[in-house]
Amino acid sequence: MLPNLELILAIESSCDDTAAAVLSGRKVLSNCIANQSIHKTYGGVVPELASRAHQSKIIPVVDQALVQANIDKNELTAIAYTQGPGLMGSLLVGGAFAKSLAIALNLPLIPINHMQGHLLVHFIEEEGIETPQFPFLGVTVSGGHTQLVLVKDYFKMEVLGTTLDDAIGEAFDKCGKRMGLDYPSGPQIDKLARTGNPNKFNFPIPNMKGFNVSYSGVKTAFTNFIHKETQNNSNFINENLNDLCASLQYTLVQIILKKIEQVAKAYNLNQIVIGGGVAANSELRNQLSNRKQSHQWKVFLPPLKYTTDNAAMIGIAAFYKLQEKQFGAITDTSQARLKY
Ligand code: KG4
Ligand code: ZN
Numbered sequence: 001m002l003p004n005l006e007l008i009l010a011i012e013s014s015c016d017d018t019a020a021a022v023l024s025g026r027k028v029l030s031n032c033i034a035n036q037s038i039h040k041t042y043g044g045v046v047p048e049l050a051s052r053a054h055q056s057k058i059i060p061v062v063d064q065a066l067v068q069a070n071i072d073k074n075e076l077t078a079i080a081y082t083q084g085p086g087l088m089g090s091l092l093v094g095g096a097f098a099k100s101l102a103i104a105l106n107l108p109l110i111p112i113n114h115m116q117g118h119l120l121v122h123f124i125e126e127e128g129i130e131t132p133q134f135p136f137l138g139v140t141v142s143g144g145h146t147q148l149v150l151v152k153d154y155f156k157m158e159v160l161g162t163t164l165d166d167a168i169g170e171a172f173d174k175c176g177k178r179m180g181l182d183y184p185s186g187p188q189i190d191k192l193a194r195t196g197n198p199n200k201f202n203f204p205i206p207n208m209k210g211f212n213v214s215y216s217g218v219k220t221a222f223t224n225f226i227h228k229e230t231q232n233n234s235n236f237i238n239e240n241l242n243d244l245c246a247s248l249q250y251t252l253v254q255i256i257l258k259k260i261e262q263v264a265k266a267y268n269l270n271q272i273v274i275g276g277g278v279a280a281n282s283e284l285r286n287q288l289s290n291r292k293q294s295h296q297w298k299v300f301l302p303p304l305k306y307t308t309d310n311a312a313m314i315g316i317a318a319f320y321k322l323q324e325k326q327f328g329a330i331t332d333t334s335q336a337r338l339k340y
Contacts, residue, residue, distance in 0.1 A: 006077040006322055007069075009101075010315030011062065013094030014086025014114045015144065016045045018057035021311035022069035022076075026125035026319055029069035031305065031312040034061045043177045051089030058097050065311070076107055080318030083111035083328070084338030085144070091334035099330055110318040111328040113338055115140050117313035118275030119151060121306040124316050132300050137269040139260055141284070142276030142309075143169035143184065146256065148211055148263045149340065151273070154320040157340040160263055161211025168252055169278045171215040175222045175248050179237050189245045190281050196246030198283075201225070203251040205258065211266075213259050218251055253283045260288075264297070273300040280307040 005025035012019040016039055021031040034057040039045045066073060081098035084091055095111075102109045119138040123131055138149035138157065146163040166174070169186055176185020203221050206214045226244075229236040237244065260272060272288060279285075279302055288299045306312060321327070 006319070007071055007075055008078050008080055008110070008315050008318050008322065009062070009065065009073070009076050010080040010112075010311040010318055011058070011094045011098050012082045012114070012117075012309055012311040012314045013054045013058065013090050014082045014084070015090055015309060016050045016053070017309040018054045018061050018094075019309060019311035020058075020062040020065035021315045022065050022071050023312065023315035023319060026123060026316060028124055028126065028312045028315065029071065030065045031310055032061050032065045032068065033310055040182050043183050044173065045087070045183075047087045047089055050087055051093055054090055054093035058093060062097070073101075073105060076105060078108045078110050078318065078322055078327075079105075080110040080112055080314050080321075082114045082117070082314055083332060084114065084335030086114055086336060088334060088336045091336065095334045103330065108322075108327040109330065109332075110321045110326070111332050112314045112317045112321070113340060114309075114314070115145060115147065115340060116155060116157060117317045118142065119149065119157070119273060120154065120317045120320070121275060121302045121313045122273055122300050123154075123320070124306070124312060126303075128303055130300060132271045132273050132298070135269065136271035136273050136300075137260070137264055137267065138273045138275065139256070140276045141168045141256060141274065141278035143167060143173065145276065146213055146215070148259060150267060150269075154317075159340060160267070161213065161259055164212050164214045165216035166219060168215055168256060169276070171219050171252055172249075172278065174219055178223050178226055179241065179244060184277075186278060186281065189249055190283070192242050193246040193249045193283065196242030196244070198246040198250035200240070200243035201247040203248065205251060205254050211259060211263050213255055215252070215255065218255070222248055249281070249283050253281065253287055256284070257287055261295070264295070270296055271298045271300065275302060275307075275313075277308040280304050
């Protein structure tokens, strides 16, 4: 077992996934995730239920990650955890667990910014992952964030643009809920859209000045449209589900694509690096790939397993902190609104 490389146990618990991973250097030995199905019943994440579920899942998930990696906890070099941003109750469970384990094993602690982790997955050493060069344009698209980030170095990131209201994933989920789809709706909309017509219905693309985006307008337009149509025909959603999904998805993706184009041009960046749950979206992936030639971009799309929340992304970020011996303290607090 690779004796000279550092072994990092990473824990991620910022929202509704309880995740643990073991990395040896930049290689992922295990990447385990326990999803919390309880939130489906409520059509969205219920923070209190998420923290309770983290409490019951964290020990089995960490155990599973160590077993799959074939590592004994006494062989570990450091413990990494998500410090923020995220839901406070969820962050506290992972943070407290990581701190307790670090004290028990007398290991250094490495607190990680979740959003930095989403972008640093591209530095994992694995077949199929190509690593970008600094500086590049990082785009984080998830259920909680939509950000365009100038990435100058592993931990030197400057937010150039962000959503002023809803995140792109939130828009997928809320519009999906309006169509009666389960939470999270993003993956289902993606699937249903494959056989739908993206030009059947038109939803507005906001014309925002600067590098910020907005998703609340399209969400409201979509909700009002559904309301109006179902008054005339109560079966409207069922009869048009695939076209509704395709048209909505097309609009949500165009909003971020337009901004990526503007920012890339303004900052003269030709490496576009995508991270976060919505990076799994096939329309976004296709549209970006189509622009490789026309815009002379190098596009970095993470493998699907590293798009939605996972602990390998926390582990790879921790690897770079470990090289610099940038450790955290037992007194560090979880931060719901941690900035880059
Ligand atoms: O990064 P993530 O797991 O959690 C946050 O940090 O928010 O992202 C979850 C989001 C959800 O909104 C989910 O609907 C969306 O990612 N998502 C997708 C797809 N897969 C996940 N959205 C569109 N298409 C997908 N294929
Ligand atoms: Zn995330």
